[in-house]
Amino acid sequence: MKLRLDDVSVTFQLPGGSHQALSPVSLAVPEGRFISLIGPSGCGKSTLFNVIAGLQPPTTGQVRLDGEDITGAIGRVGYMLQKDLLLPWRTVLDNVVLGMEIQGWPAKESRARARPYLHRYGLGGFEDRFPATLSGGMRQRAALLRTLLIDSDVILLDEPFGALDAQTRARMQEWLLQLWADFGKTVVFVTHDIDEAIFLSDTIHVMATRPGRIIETIDVPLSRPRPASISTTSGFTALKQHCIELLHQDQPLEDAA
Amino acid sequence: MSGQSTSADDFIEVPKPKAQAARPRRPRRLPKEVLWSLPKLILIQAGLFASLVAAWEIAARTRLLDPFFWSQPSAIASMLVVFFSEGTAWLDITTTFRETILGFVLGTSLGAALGLSLWWSRNWARALQPYIICFESIPKLALAPLIILIFGIGLASKVAIAAALTMVVSTITTYSGVRAVDRDGERLFYSLGASRWQVFRKFVIPSCLPWIISILRVNIGLALTGAVVGEFIAAEHGLGRTIFYAGQTYEIALVWVAVIVLASLSIAMYVAVSALEKVLVRGVTHS
Numbered sequence: 001m002k003l004r005l006d007d008v009s010v011t012f013q014l015p016g017g018s019h020q021a022l023s024p025v026s027l028a029v030p031e032g033r034f035i036s037l038i039g040p041s042g043c044g045k046s047t048l049f050n051v052i053a054g055l056q057p058p059t060t061g062q063v064r065l066d067g068e069d070i071t072g073a074i075g076r077v078g079y080m081l082q083k084d085l086l087l088p089w090r091t092v093l094d095n096v097v098l099g100m101e102i103q104g105w106p107a108k109e110s111r112a113r114a115r116p117y118l119h120r121y122g123l124g125g126f127e128d129r130f131p132a133t134l135s136g137g138m139r140q141r142a143a144l145l146r147t148l149l150i151d152s153d154v155i156l157l158d159e160p161f162g163a164l165d166a167q168t169r170a171r172m173q174e175w176l177l178q179l180w181a182d183f184g185k186t187v188v189f190v191t192h193d194i195d196e197a198i199f200l201s202d203t204i205h206v207m208a209t210r211p212g213r214i215i216e217t218i219d220v221p222l223s224r225p226r227p228a229s230i231s232t233t234s235g236f237t238a239l240k241q242h243c244i245e246l247l248h249q250d251q252p253l254e255d256a257a
Numbered sequence: 258m259s260g261q262s263t264s265a266d267d268f269i270e271v272p273k274p275k276a277q278a279a280r281p282r283r284p285r286r287l288p289k290e291v292l293w294s295l296p297k298l299i300l301i302q303a304g305l306f307a308s309l310v311a312a313w314e315i316a317a318r319t320r321l322l323d324p325f326f327w328s329q330p331s332a333i334a335s336m337l338v339v340f341f342s343e344g345t346a347w348l349d350i351t352t353t354f355r356e357t358i359l360g361f362v363l364g365t366s367l368g369a370a371l372g373l374s375l376w377w378s379r380n381w382a383r384a385l386q387p388y389i390i391c392f393e394s395i396p397k398l399a400l401a402p403l404i405i406l407i408f409g410i411g412l413a414s415k416v417a418i419a420a421a422l423t424m425v426v427s428t429i430t431t432y433s434g435v436r437a438v439d440r441d442g443e444r445l446f447y448s449l450g451a452s453r454w455q456v457f458r459k460f461v462i463p464s465c466l467p468w469i470i471s472i473l474r475v476n477i478g479l480a481l482t483g484a485v486v487g488e489f490i491a492a493e494h495g496l497g498r499t500i501f502y503a504g505q506t507y508e509i510a511l512v513w514v515a516v517i518v519l520a521s522l523s524i525a526m527y528v529a530v531s532a533l534e535k536v537l538v539r540g541v542t543h544s
Contacts, residue, residue: 074451075449088542
Protein backbone atom coordinates (compact mmCIF):
# COMPACT_ATOMS: atom_id res chain seq x y z
CA MET A 1 0.00 0.00 0.00
CA LYS A 2 1.22 3.46 -0.89
CA LEU A 3 -0.71 5.34 1.77
CA ARG A 4 -2.27 3.78 4.80
CA LEU A 5 -4.28 5.24 7.66
CA ASP A 6 -4.74 3.06 10.74
CA ASP A 7 -7.53 4.06 13.11
CA VAL A 8 -6.90 7.76 12.71
CA SER A 9 -9.21 9.82 14.90
CA VAL A 10 -9.25 13.47 15.88
CA THR A 11 -10.90 14.89 18.97
CA PHE A 12 -10.83 18.63 19.66
CA GLN A 13 -10.86 19.84 23.23
CA LEU A 14 -13.32 22.71 23.42
CA PRO A 15 -14.24 24.87 26.42
CA GLY A 16 -17.63 23.15 26.59
CA GLY A 17 -16.26 19.60 26.38
CA SER A 18 -14.69 17.59 23.61
CA HIS A 19 -15.76 17.33 20.00
CA GLN A 20 -14.98 14.27 17.95
CA ALA A 21 -14.28 15.58 14.47
CA LEU A 22 -13.23 12.21 13.15
CA SER A 23 -14.00 8.80 14.60
CA PRO A 24 -11.36 6.13 13.91
CA VAL A 25 -10.86 5.93 10.15
CA SER A 26 -8.80 3.32 8.33
CA LEU A 27 -7.93 3.73 4.71
CA ALA A 28 -5.61 1.97 2.31
CA VAL A 29 -4.64 3.56 -0.99
CA PRO A 30 -2.74 1.42 -3.52
CA GLU A 31 0.02 3.04 -5.56
CA GLY A 32 -1.10 5.09 -8.55
CA ARG A 33 -4.78 5.01 -7.70
CA PHE A 34 -7.23 7.87 -7.76
CA ILE A 35 -9.53 7.81 -4.76
CA SER A 36 -12.18 10.29 -3.66
CA LEU A 37 -13.74 11.16 -0.35
CA ILE A 38 -17.25 12.53 -0.59
CA GLY A 39 -19.56 13.65 2.14
CA PRO A 40 -21.52 16.59 3.47
CA SER A 41 -19.72 19.54 5.05
CA GLY A 42 -18.59 18.73 8.57
CA CYS A 43 -17.82 15.09 7.83
CA GLY A 44 -14.15 15.58 8.62
CA LYS A 45 -12.79 15.43 5.07
CA SER A 46 -10.54 18.42 5.56
CA THR A 47 -9.52 17.27 9.05
CA LEU A 48 -8.47 13.94 7.57
CA PHE A 49 -6.40 15.75 4.94
CA ASN A 50 -4.75 17.90 7.55
CA VAL A 51 -3.76 14.76 9.44
CA ILE A 52 -2.27 13.14 6.33
CA ALA A 53 -0.38 16.36 5.49
CA GLY A 54 1.00 16.55 9.03
CA LEU A 55 -0.76 19.83 9.81
CA GLN A 56 -3.03 18.32 12.47
CA PRO A 57 -1.78 15.76 14.96
CA PRO A 58 -4.26 12.87 15.21
CA THR A 59 -5.63 11.98 18.65
CA THR A 60 -5.13 8.30 17.87
CA GLY A 61 -3.78 6.31 14.95
CA GLN A 62 -0.99 6.44 12.44
CA VAL A 63 -0.34 7.59 8.90
CA ARG A 64 1.99 5.41 6.87
CA LEU A 65 3.61 6.19 3.53
CA ASP A 66 5.26 3.17 1.89
CA GLY A 67 5.11 1.52 5.30
CA GLU A 68 7.01 4.35 6.99
CA ASP A 69 5.29 6.16 9.86
CA ILE A 70 4.84 9.79 8.74
CA THR A 71 2.35 10.84 11.41
CA GLY A 72 2.86 14.55 12.08
CA ALA A 73 5.55 14.93 9.39
CA ILE A 74 5.12 17.86 7.00
CA GLY A 75 6.28 18.06 3.40
CA ARG A 76 5.87 14.34 2.67
CA VAL A 77 2.70 14.56 0.57
CA GLY A 78 1.56 17.24 -1.85
CA TYR A 79 -1.45 19.14 -0.54
CA MET A 80 -3.58 21.49 -2.57
CA LEU A 81 -6.09 23.54 -0.64
CA GLN A 82 -9.42 24.88 -1.83
CA LYS A 83 -8.01 28.34 -2.53
CA ASP A 84 -5.24 28.49 -5.11
CA LEU A 85 -3.11 30.55 -2.69
CA LEU A 86 -0.81 31.80 -5.42
CA LEU A 87 1.49 34.47 -4.05
CA PRO A 88 0.56 37.74 -5.79
CA TRP A 89 4.12 39.07 -5.61
CA ARG A 90 5.58 36.11 -7.52
CA THR A 91 5.34 35.36 -11.21
CA VAL A 92 3.51 32.23 -12.32
CA LEU A 93 6.82 30.43 -12.81
CA ASP A 94 8.09 31.44 -9.37
CA ASN A 95 4.81 30.33 -7.82
CA VAL A 96 5.03 26.94 -9.48
CA VAL A 97 8.58 26.35 -8.22
CA LEU A 98 7.71 27.36 -4.64
CA GLY A 99 7.45 23.78 -3.39
CA MET A 100 10.78 22.81 -4.93
CA GLU A 101 12.34 26.01 -3.58
CA ILE A 102 11.20 25.20 -0.06
CA GLN A 103 12.53 21.69 -0.40
CA GLY A 104 15.94 23.08 -1.20
CA TRP A 105 16.23 22.90 -4.98
CA PRO A 106 18.56 25.51 -6.49
CA ALA A 107 16.50 28.22 -8.22
CA LYS A 108 18.00 27.59 -11.65
CA GLU A 109 17.32 23.87 -11.62
CA SER A 110 13.77 24.15 -10.31
CA ARG A 111 12.90 26.74 -12.96
CA ALA A 112 14.44 24.65 -15.72
CA ARG A 113 12.40 21.69 -14.52
CA ALA A 114 9.13 23.62 -14.29
CA ARG A 115 9.23 25.42 -17.65
CA PRO A 116 8.39 22.43 -19.90
CA TYR A 117 5.46 21.54 -17.64
CA LEU A 118 4.03 25.04 -17.88
CA HIS A 119 4.21 24.75 -21.66
CA ARG A 120 2.74 21.31 -21.74
CA TYR A 121 -0.16 22.10 -19.43
CA GLY A 122 -1.51 25.25 -20.97
CA LEU A 123 0.46 27.91 -19.10
CA GLY A 124 3.07 28.51 -21.81
CA GLY A 125 3.63 32.21 -22.38
CA PHE A 126 2.32 33.04 -18.92
CA GLU A 127 5.51 32.20 -17.00
CA ASP A 128 6.39 35.80 -16.27
CA ARG A 129 2.85 37.05 -15.68
CA PHE A 130 1.54 37.73 -12.21
CA PRO A 131 -1.38 35.69 -10.82
CA ALA A 132 -3.73 38.68 -10.73
CA THR A 133 -3.82 38.66 -14.53
CA LEU A 134 -4.82 34.98 -14.80
CA SER A 135 -8.26 33.41 -15.09
CA GLY A 136 -9.58 31.17 -12.31
CA GLY A 137 -8.88 28.01 -14.29
CA MET A 138 -5.29 29.05 -15.02
CA ARG A 139 -4.65 29.95 -11.41
CA GLN A 140 -5.88 26.53 -10.38
CA ARG A 141 -3.60 24.87 -12.94
CA ALA A 142 -0.61 26.76 -11.61
CA ALA A 143 -1.52 25.75 -8.05
CA LEU A 144 -1.86 22.13 -9.08
CA LEU A 145 1.49 22.13 -10.89
CA ARG A 146 3.08 23.61 -7.77
CA THR A 147 1.71 20.65 -5.81
CA LEU A 148 2.72 18.05 -8.42
CA LEU A 149 6.27 19.27 -8.88
CA ILE A 150 7.44 18.48 -5.36
CA ASP A 151 8.98 15.05 -4.95
CA SER A 152 6.12 13.25 -3.37
CA ASP A 153 4.19 10.35 -4.82
CA VAL A 154 0.94 11.18 -3.06
CA ILE A 155 -1.09 14.30 -3.61
CA LEU A 156 -4.11 15.47 -1.69
CA LEU A 157 -6.61 17.68 -3.49
CA ASP A 158 -9.19 19.42 -1.31
CA GLU A 159 -12.09 20.50 -3.55
CA PRO A 160 -9.69 22.14 -5.99
CA PHE A 161 -12.38 23.01 -8.52
CA GLY A 162 -15.09 24.03 -6.05
CA ALA A 163 -14.90 27.70 -6.92
CA LEU A 164 -14.91 27.31 -10.71
CA ASP A 165 -17.89 27.61 -13.04
CA ALA A 166 -19.35 24.39 -14.46
CA GLN A 167 -17.67 24.55 -17.87
CA THR A 168 -14.22 25.41 -16.60
CA ARG A 169 -14.66 22.74 -14.00
CA ALA A 170 -15.40 20.02 -16.59
CA ARG A 171 -12.31 21.04 -18.57
CA MET A 172 -10.18 21.03 -15.43
CA GLN A 173 -11.36 17.52 -14.55
CA GLU A 174 -10.24 16.17 -17.92
CA TRP A 175 -7.00 18.07 -17.58
CA LEU A 176 -6.46 16.56 -14.12
CA LEU A 177 -6.96 13.04 -15.47
CA GLN A 178 -4.36 13.74 -18.15
CA LEU A 179 -1.92 14.99 -15.50
CA TRP A 180 -2.61 11.98 -13.34
CA ALA A 181 -1.90 9.63 -16.25
CA ASP A 182 1.33 11.50 -17.06
CA PHE A 183 2.71 11.80 -13.55
CA GLY A 184 1.51 8.42 -12.24
CA LYS A 185 0.93 9.85 -8.76
CA THR A 186 -1.41 8.51 -6.14
CA VAL A 187 -4.28 10.96 -5.73
CA VAL A 188 -6.67 11.47 -2.82
CA PHE A 189 -9.42 13.85 -3.85
CA VAL A 190 -12.03 15.52 -1.67
CA THR A 191 -15.27 16.81 -3.16
CA HIS A 192 -18.93 17.10 -2.34
CA ASP A 193 -19.86 16.74 -5.99
CA ILE A 194 -20.95 13.14 -6.68
CA ASP A 195 -20.56 13.42 -10.47
CA GLU A 196 -17.05 14.70 -10.07
CA ALA A 197 -16.11 11.87 -7.71
CA ILE A 198 -17.46 9.15 -10.03
CA PHE A 199 -15.97 10.68 -13.15
CA LEU A 200 -12.47 10.91 -11.66
CA SER A 201 -12.01 8.04 -9.22
CA ASP A 202 -11.13 4.38 -9.01
CA THR A 203 -12.58 4.19 -5.51
CA ILE A 204 -15.00 6.41 -3.62
CA HIS A 205 -15.19 6.57 0.15
CA VAL A 206 -18.51 7.97 1.29
CA MET A 207 -18.35 9.83 4.59
CA ALA A 208 -20.96 10.87 7.13
CA THR A 209 -21.12 13.43 9.90
CA ARG A 210 -21.29 13.36 13.72
CA PRO A 211 -18.82 11.99 14.18
CA GLY A 212 -16.99 12.17 10.86
CA ARG A 213 -16.49 8.65 9.54
CA ILE A 214 -16.39 6.51 6.38
CA ILE A 215 -19.70 4.69 5.91
CA GLU A 216 -19.06 2.91 2.64
CA THR A 217 -16.33 2.24 0.11
CA ILE A 218 -17.42 1.95 -3.50
CA ASP A 219 -15.30 0.77 -6.42
CA VAL A 220 -15.94 2.55 -9.69
CA PRO A 221 -15.84 -0.15 -12.40
CA LEU A 222 -15.92 2.29 -15.34
CA SER A 223 -13.11 1.78 -17.82
CA ARG A 224 -10.63 4.50 -18.70
CA PRO A 225 -10.23 6.79 -20.54
CA ARG A 226 -13.65 8.12 -19.66
CA PRO A 227 -15.35 10.46 -22.13
CA ALA A 228 -17.40 13.37 -20.80
CA SER A 229 -20.55 11.63 -22.07
CA ILE A 230 -20.00 8.78 -19.59
CA SER A 231 -22.19 10.58 -17.07
CA THR A 232 -25.27 9.54 -19.06
CA THR A 233 -24.49 5.78 -19.11
CA SER A 234 -26.49 3.42 -16.94
CA GLY A 235 -23.43 2.27 -14.98
CA PHE A 236 -22.69 5.87 -14.02
CA THR A 237 -26.24 6.78 -13.03
CA ALA A 238 -26.62 3.61 -10.95
CA LEU A 239 -23.50 4.54 -8.97
CA LYS A 240 -24.73 8.09 -8.64
CA GLN A 241 -28.09 6.96 -7.29
CA HIS A 242 -26.37 4.73 -4.77
CA CYS A 243 -24.20 7.60 -3.57
CA ILE A 244 -27.17 9.95 -3.30
CA GLU A 245 -29.01 7.42 -1.16
CA LEU A 246 -25.99 7.00 1.11
CA LEU A 247 -25.59 10.73 1.54
CA HIS A 248 -29.30 11.25 2.17
CA GLN A 249 -29.33 8.52 4.76
CA ASP A 250 -27.00 10.72 6.71
CA GLN A 251 -29.14 13.85 6.46
CA PRO A 252 -32.16 12.78 8.62
CA LEU A 253 -29.77 11.74 11.38
CA GLU A 254 -28.26 15.18 11.27
CA ASP A 255 -31.64 16.85 11.41
CA ALA A 256 -32.71 14.71 14.37
CA ALA A 257 -29.55 15.53 16.30
CA MET B 258 -47.47 72.47 -18.10
CA SER B 259 -51.06 72.14 -17.00
CA GLY B 260 -52.03 71.08 -20.51
CA GLN B 261 -49.64 68.15 -20.36
CA SER B 262 -50.81 66.95 -16.98
CA THR B 263 -54.50 67.09 -17.91
CA SER B 264 -53.97 65.11 -21.09
CA ALA B 265 -52.39 62.34 -19.04
CA ASP B 266 -55.13 62.54 -16.45
CA ASP B 267 -57.83 62.17 -19.08
CA PHE B 268 -56.82 58.56 -19.62
CA ILE B 269 -56.40 57.50 -16.04
CA GLU B 270 -59.22 58.95 -14.05
CA VAL B 271 -57.89 59.18 -10.56
CA PRO B 272 -59.43 61.69 -8.12
CA LYS B 273 -56.66 64.01 -7.04
CA PRO B 274 -56.12 64.87 -3.39
CA LYS B 275 -56.93 68.54 -3.06
CA ALA B 276 -53.80 69.72 -1.29
CA GLN B 277 -51.54 68.26 -3.95
CA ALA B 278 -53.54 69.61 -6.81
CA ALA B 279 -53.30 73.12 -5.38
CA ARG B 280 -49.51 73.17 -5.27
CA PRO B 281 -47.88 73.79 -8.65
CA ARG B 282 -44.83 71.58 -9.18
CA ARG B 283 -41.65 72.97 -10.56
CA PRO B 284 -39.88 70.47 -12.83
CA ARG B 285 -36.61 69.36 -11.29
CA ARG B 286 -33.42 68.35 -13.06
CA LEU B 287 -30.26 66.67 -11.91
CA PRO B 288 -27.84 69.31 -10.62
CA LYS B 289 -25.14 69.76 -13.19
CA GLU B 290 -21.64 71.05 -12.59
CA VAL B 291 -19.32 71.48 -15.53
CA LEU B 292 -15.69 71.04 -14.50
CA TRP B 293 -13.31 73.89 -15.24
CA SER B 294 -10.55 73.23 -17.72
CA LEU B 295 -7.07 72.90 -16.24
CA PRO B 296 -5.75 76.29 -17.44
CA LYS B 297 -8.86 77.97 -16.03
CA LEU B 298 -8.46 76.17 -12.73
CA ILE B 299 -4.81 77.18 -12.44
CA LEU B 300 -5.67 80.76 -13.34
CA ILE B 301 -8.33 80.90 -10.63
CA GLN B 302 -6.00 79.35 -8.05
CA ALA B 303 -3.29 81.87 -8.92
CA GLY B 304 -5.85 84.68 -8.73
CA LEU B 305 -6.93 83.59 -5.24
CA PHE B 306 -3.31 83.55 -4.10
CA ALA B 307 -2.58 86.95 -5.63
CA SER B 308 -5.64 88.60 -4.06
CA LEU B 309 -4.81 87.11 -0.65
CA VAL B 310 -1.25 88.44 -0.83
CA ALA B 311 -2.50 91.80 -2.11
CA ALA B 312 -5.08 92.05 0.67
CA TRP B 313 -2.41 91.30 3.26
CA GLU B 314 -0.06 93.90 1.81
CA ILE B 315 -2.78 96.58 1.68
CA ALA B 316 -3.98 95.75 5.19
CA ALA B 317 -0.43 96.07 6.50
CA ARG B 318 0.21 99.38 4.71
CA THR B 319 -3.06 100.88 5.93
CA ARG B 320 -2.25 99.63 9.45
CA LEU B 321 -5.31 97.44 9.52
CA LEU B 322 -2.85 94.69 10.48
CA ASP B 323 0.12 95.64 12.61
CA PRO B 324 3.15 94.83 10.42
CA PHE B 325 5.29 94.44 13.55
CA PHE B 326 3.44 91.23 14.40
CA TRP B 327 2.10 90.20 11.01
CA SER B 328 4.88 91.41 8.72
CA GLN B 329 3.91 91.93 5.08
CA PRO B 330 4.44 90.18 1.72
CA SER B 331 6.90 92.72 0.38
CA ALA B 332 9.10 92.42 3.47
CA ILE B 333 8.86 88.64 3.36
CA ALA B 334 9.86 88.60 -0.31
CA SER B 335 12.96 90.68 0.28
CA MET B 336 13.81 88.61 3.37
CA LEU B 337 13.52 85.46 1.24
CA VAL B 338 16.17 86.81 -1.11
CA VAL B 339 18.41 87.77 1.81
CA PHE B 340 17.92 84.38 3.46
CA PHE B 341 19.10 82.52 0.39
CA SER B 342 21.86 84.93 -0.72
CA GLU B 343 23.40 85.97 2.59
CA GLY B 344 21.69 83.84 5.21
CA THR B 345 21.95 80.27 6.40
CA ALA B 346 19.29 78.86 4.06
CA TRP B 347 21.19 75.88 2.66
CA LEU B 348 22.74 74.90 5.97
CA ASP B 349 19.31 75.04 7.65
CA ILE B 350 17.59 73.09 4.90
CA THR B 351 20.19 70.32 4.72
CA THR B 352 20.29 70.05 8.52
CA THR B 353 16.53 69.64 8.88
CA PHE B 354 16.41 67.37 5.83
CA ARG B 355 19.11 65.07 7.17
CA GLU B 356 17.49 64.83 10.61
CA THR B 357 14.13 64.06 9.08
CA ILE B 358 15.34 61.40 6.66
CA LEU B 359 17.51 59.63 9.24
CA GLY B 360 14.71 59.65 11.84
CA PHE B 361 12.21 58.49 9.23
CA VAL B 362 14.34 55.58 8.05
CA LEU B 363 15.39 54.57 11.56
CA GLY B 364 11.93 54.82 13.11
CA THR B 365 10.09 53.15 10.24
CA SER B 366 12.50 50.24 9.93
CA LEU B 367 12.83 49.66 13.68
CA GLY B 368 9.06 49.77 14.07
CA ALA B 369 8.49 47.43 11.13
CA ALA B 370 11.11 45.02 12.47
CA LEU B 371 9.51 45.03 15.92
CA GLY B 372 6.02 44.53 14.46
CA LEU B 373 7.22 41.66 12.27
CA SER B 374 9.07 40.03 15.15
CA LEU B 375 5.77 39.70 17.00
CA TRP B 376 4.81 37.02 14.43
CA TRP B 377 7.31 34.64 15.98
CA SER B 378 5.53 34.26 19.28
CA ARG B 379 1.93 34.98 19.98
CA ASN B 380 2.78 34.78 23.67
CA TRP B 381 5.38 37.54 23.41
CA ALA B 382 3.03 39.59 21.29
CA ARG B 383 0.45 39.39 24.03
CA ALA B 384 3.01 40.13 26.72
CA LEU B 385 4.27 43.25 24.93
CA GLN B 386 0.88 44.59 23.90
CA PRO B 387 0.24 46.81 26.97
CA TYR B 388 3.68 48.39 26.64
CA ILE B 389 3.13 49.19 22.99
CA ILE B 390 -0.27 50.73 23.73
CA CYS B 391 1.25 52.66 26.62
CA PHE B 392 4.08 54.02 24.48
CA GLU B 393 1.58 54.92 21.80
CA SER B 394 -0.57 56.96 24.17
CA ILE B 395 2.33 59.06 25.49
CA PRO B 396 2.62 62.28 23.48
CA LYS B 397 6.15 61.57 22.27
CA LEU B 398 6.87 65.28 21.87
CA ALA B 399 6.53 65.63 25.62
CA LEU B 400 9.65 63.49 25.88
CA ALA B 401 11.60 65.81 23.56
CA PRO B 402 13.34 67.83 26.33
CA LEU B 403 14.46 64.58 27.93
CA ILE B 404 15.76 63.23 24.62
CA ILE B 405 17.73 66.47 24.07
CA LEU B 406 19.31 66.07 27.51
CA ILE B 407 20.34 62.51 26.74
CA PHE B 408 21.46 62.87 23.11
CA GLY B 409 22.77 66.46 23.16
CA ILE B 410 21.90 69.41 20.95
CA GLY B 411 23.30 67.94 17.73
CA LEU B 412 21.96 65.65 15.03
CA ALA B 413 21.42 62.60 17.26
CA SER B 414 18.70 64.11 19.44
CA LYS B 415 16.56 65.28 16.47
CA VAL B 416 16.92 61.91 14.80
CA ALA B 417 15.88 60.25 18.07
CA ILE B 418 12.75 62.41 18.41
CA ALA B 419 11.75 61.81 14.78
CA ALA B 420 12.40 58.08 15.19
CA ALA B 421 10.34 57.89 18.39
CA LEU B 422 7.41 59.56 16.64
CA THR B 423 7.50 57.27 13.61
CA MET B 424 8.43 54.01 15.28
CA VAL B 425 5.22 53.47 17.20
CA VAL B 426 3.02 53.97 14.16
CA SER B 427 5.17 51.51 12.21
CA THR B 428 5.05 48.91 14.95
CA ILE B 429 1.30 49.03 15.32
CA THR B 430 0.55 49.07 11.59
CA THR B 431 3.01 46.27 10.86
CA TYR B 432 1.57 44.19 13.67
CA SER B 433 -1.91 44.67 12.17
CA GLY B 434 -0.41 43.30 8.95
CA VAL B 435 1.05 40.35 10.84
CA ARG B 436 -2.33 39.54 12.33
CA ALA B 437 -3.94 39.73 8.88
CA VAL B 438 -1.51 37.19 7.38
CA ASP B 439 -3.53 34.48 5.65
CA ARG B 440 -3.52 31.34 7.83
CA ASP B 441 -4.22 29.17 4.79
CA GLY B 442 -1.11 30.54 3.14
CA GLU B 443 0.90 29.52 6.19
CA ARG B 444 -0.68 26.07 6.02
CA LEU B 445 0.33 25.80 2.36
CA PHE B 446 3.93 26.59 3.23
CA TYR B 447 3.99 24.10 6.08
CA SER B 448 2.37 21.42 3.91
CA LEU B 449 5.28 21.89 1.51
CA GLY B 450 7.62 21.18 4.42
CA ALA B 451 8.70 24.76 5.11
CA SER B 452 10.61 25.82 8.22
CA ARG B 453 9.31 28.73 10.33
CA TRP B 454 12.12 30.88 9.00
CA GLN B 455 11.07 30.09 5.40
CA VAL B 456 7.45 30.96 6.18
CA PHE B 457 8.61 34.22 7.76
CA ARG B 458 10.94 35.24 4.96
CA LYS B 459 8.98 34.05 1.93
CA PHE B 460 5.44 34.64 3.16
CA VAL B 461 5.01 36.80 6.26
CA ILE B 462 7.36 39.61 5.24
CA PRO B 463 5.97 39.95 1.67
CA SER B 464 2.41 39.77 3.03
CA CYS B 465 3.13 42.65 5.41
CA LEU B 466 4.97 44.83 2.88
CA PRO B 467 1.82 46.64 1.66
CA TRP B 468 1.08 47.56 5.29
CA ILE B 469 4.63 48.84 5.81
CA ILE B 470 4.52 50.81 2.56
CA SER B 471 1.26 52.44 3.62
CA ILE B 472 3.00 53.97 6.67
CA LEU B 473 5.65 55.81 4.69
CA ARG B 474 3.58 58.84 3.75
CA VAL B 475 2.34 59.37 7.30
CA ASN B 476 5.79 58.85 8.76
CA ILE B 477 7.63 61.38 6.59
CA GLY B 478 5.36 64.12 7.98
CA LEU B 479 5.75 62.86 11.55
CA ALA B 480 9.53 62.70 11.19
CA LEU B 481 9.66 66.32 9.98
CA THR B 482 7.51 67.41 12.92
CA GLY B 483 9.84 65.60 15.31
CA ALA B 484 12.94 67.20 13.82
CA VAL B 485 11.47 70.72 13.91
CA VAL B 486 10.25 70.41 17.49
CA GLY B 487 13.69 69.14 18.49
CA GLU B 488 15.24 72.20 16.87
CA PHE B 489 12.82 74.47 18.74
CA ILE B 490 14.19 73.20 22.03
CA ALA B 491 17.91 73.24 21.31
CA ALA B 492 19.88 73.29 18.09
CA GLU B 493 22.64 75.09 16.25
CA HIS B 494 21.12 74.95 12.77
CA GLY B 495 17.90 73.98 11.05
CA LEU B 496 14.67 75.56 9.86
CA GLY B 497 12.98 74.95 13.22
CA ARG B 498 15.82 76.69 15.00
CA THR B 499 15.60 79.63 12.58
CA ILE B 500 11.84 79.98 13.16
CA PHE B 501 12.28 79.88 16.91
CA TYR B 502 15.22 82.27 16.91
CA ALA B 503 13.53 84.74 14.56
CA GLY B 504 10.36 84.67 16.65
CA GLN B 505 12.29 85.51 19.80
CA THR B 506 14.01 88.45 18.15
CA TYR B 507 10.78 89.70 16.52
CA GLU B 508 12.06 89.15 12.97
CA ILE B 509 8.60 88.18 11.82
CA ALA B 510 9.50 88.27 8.12
CA LEU B 511 12.21 85.67 8.77
CA VAL B 512 9.69 83.50 10.62
CA TRP B 513 7.48 83.53 7.53
CA VAL B 514 10.41 82.85 5.22
CA ALA B 515 11.48 79.83 7.25
CA VAL B 516 7.90 78.58 7.43
CA ILE B 517 7.57 78.89 3.64
CA VAL B 518 10.85 77.03 3.08
CA LEU B 519 9.82 74.39 5.63
CA ALA B 520 6.46 73.91 3.90
CA SER B 521 8.22 73.54 0.55
CA LEU B 522 10.58 70.98 2.01
CA SER B 523 7.63 69.12 3.51
CA ILE B 524 5.74 69.06 0.22
CA ALA B 525 8.83 67.96 -1.70
CA MET B 526 9.45 65.07 0.68
CA TYR B 527 5.78 64.08 0.65
CA VAL B 528 5.71 64.02 -3.15
CA ALA B 529 8.94 61.99 -3.24
CA VAL B 530 7.61 59.46 -0.72
CA SER B 531 4.28 59.21 -2.58
CA ALA B 532 6.17 58.43 -5.78
CA LEU B 533 8.28 55.87 -3.93
CA GLU B 534 5.11 54.36 -2.51
CA LYS B 535 3.59 54.02 -5.97
CA VAL B 536 6.69 52.28 -7.29
CA LEU B 537 6.83 49.96 -4.29
CA VAL B 538 3.14 49.08 -4.43
CA ARG B 539 3.46 48.18 -8.09
CA GLY B 540 6.59 46.16 -7.40
CA VAL B 541 5.02 44.30 -4.50
CA THR B 542 1.39 43.61 -5.30
CA HIS B 543 1.38 43.32 -9.11
CA SER B 544 -2.35 43.79 -9.29
